Amino acid sequence: MRILVAMSGGVDSSVVAGLLREQGHDVIGATLQLYDHGAATARRGACCAGQDIHDARRVADRLDIPHYVLDRESRFRDAVVQDFADSYARGETPIPCIRCNQTVKFHDLVGLARDLGAEAMATGHYVRRVEGPAGPELHRAADPQRDQSYFLFATTPEQLAFSRFPLGDYPDKAAVRAVAARLGLAVAEKPDSQDICFVPQGRYHDVVAKHRPDAAEAGEIVHLDGRVLGRHQGIARYTVGQGRGLGQASRDGAEPLYVTGVEAGTRRVVVGPRQALPRAVVEVGEMNWLVPPPATPLRCQVKLRAREMPRDAEVAWDAAAGLLRVTPAEVAIAAPGQACVLYDGDRVLGGGFMRRALGAVAAA
Numbered sequence: 001m002r003i004l005v006a007m008s009g010g011v012d013s014s015v016v017a018g019l020l021r022e023q024g025h026d027v028i029g030a031t032l033q034l035y036d037h038g039a040a041t042a043r044r045g046a047c048c049a050g051q052d053i054h055d056a057r058r059v060a061d062r063l064d065i066p067h068y069v070l071d072r073e074s075r076f077r078d079a080v081v082q083d084f085a086d087s088y089a090r091g092e093t094p095i096p097c098i099r100c101n102q103t104v105k106f107h108d109l110v111g112l113a114r115d116l117g118a119e120a121m122a123t124g125h126y127v128r129r130v131e132g133p134a135g136p137e138l139h140r141a142a143d144p145q146r147d148q149s150y151f152l153f154a155t156t157p158e159q160l161a162f163s164r165f166p167l168g169d170y171p172d173k174a175a176v177r178a179v180a181a182r183l184g185l186a187v188a189e190k191p192d193s194q195d196i197c198f199v200p201q202g203r204y205h206d207v208v209a210k211h212r213p214d215a216a217e218a219g220e221i222v223h224l225d226g227r228v229l230g231r232h233q234g235i236a237r238y239t240v241g242q243g244r245g246l247g248q249a250s251r252d253g254a255e256p257l258y259v260t261g262v263e264a265g266t267r268r269v270v271v272g273p274r275q276a277l278p279r280a281v282v283e284v285g286e287m288n289w290l291v292p293p294p295a296t297p298l299r300c301q302v303k304l305r306a307r308e309m310p311r312d313a314e315v316a317w318d319a320a321a322g323l324l325r326v327t328p329a330e331v332a333i334a335a336p337g338q339a340c341v342l343y344d345g346d347r348v349l350g351g352g353f354m355r356r357a358l359g360a361v362a363a364a
């Protein structure tokens with residue numbers, strides 16, 4: 001079949017293109033030009049800059065497949081980079097990779113694939129697409145270390161039906177690199193991409209300050225009981241649950257303190273003891289359901305941050321308000337702006353973005 005492969009210039013998507021070609025499919029490669037670091041384009045692991053486009057083209061040449069490059073820089077700047085800065089300015093902690101998948105990658109590449117007469121689009125994401133009785137389901141990858149299902153919850157059912165993820169069953173990255181070497185792909189040893197592609201050297205607050213100077217203005221660090229404990233250099237540096245970077249506000253006597261809230265309006269960072277971290281009920285908006293939304297409260301597992309295993313919770317869907325209320329079974333740190341993804345075992349049921357923790361209570 002004719003299939004479009006989303007090629008980032010990295011080893012994963014290169015292997016996907018190679019495997020599908022080897023299987024005899026009519027493969028077309030496509031790379032989105034998303035961000036140009038200027039002088040930093042040679043930086044390792046910038047997923048969408050000049051060197052990577054060059055690498056993708058070389059792989060396409062080697063595989064003898066057509067390769068398209070789409071300039072999506074301005075769209076990426078508006079929908080992903082500006083959204084990233086705006087989210088910090090609201091006192092949240094955003095996940096730009098999800099926004100990129102949602103607003104640029106899947107949206108534009110599925111559109112291109114259809115325009116080119118392809119029947120499907122493949123990516124190098126580590127997730128599994130399983131044919132279920134009611135249609136395709138999204139499942140966690142076989143390799144738990146690489147699983148990217150948390151970042152793909154916003155894939156619509158239609159996009160999922162059109163997508164293929166050939167690496168989801170691979171046991172680990174070494175196996176993928178071995179395929180790249182076998183296929184003679186020059187990217188076989190290319191390092192994994194790191195962090196956020198448009199943030200050079202992890203200096204994310206520089207990016208935020210450029211787009212939203214207000215998020216980089218100094219303010220007070222205040223204890224929950226009202227005492228001013230210190231000052232900070234911009235709310236964008238703080239996330240609910242954070243215990244580092246608080247300077248003299250990091251302890252109250254012997255007791256370590258954590259960020260319990262970030263107030264955009266007053267530019268205050270609020271800190272308190274661990275047991276004061278919001279944990280009771282989390283309100284989740286912008287839900288994308290990959291199953292019929294449950295009419296009654298549902299017990300399932302949820303993941304509230306990228307690097308944690310799913311945990312037990314009860315979720316209640318308020319269809320009229322378009323909000324999900326999530327009650328984790330145990331203490332859970334919920335940072336507004338991060339995703340809340342629902343699982344039934346390995347299967348993704350849906351997900352959304354956390355707005356706020358409701359009814360914060362002190363742990364017993």
Ligand SMILES: Nc1ncnc2c1ncn2[C@@H]1O[C@H](COP(=O)(O)OP(=O)(O)OP(=O)(O)O)[C@@H](O)[C@H]1O
Nearest residue numbers: 006007008010011012013031032048123124125193
């Ligand atoms: N700029 C891009 N253009 C087209 N597709 C992309 C681009 N960036 C990422 N993708 C697709 O999304 C997948 C996941 O991207 P992600 O950034 O998570 O992984 P990666 O480490 O860059 O993967 P890879 O090893 O393929 O580079 C890639 O395998 C690829 O299919």
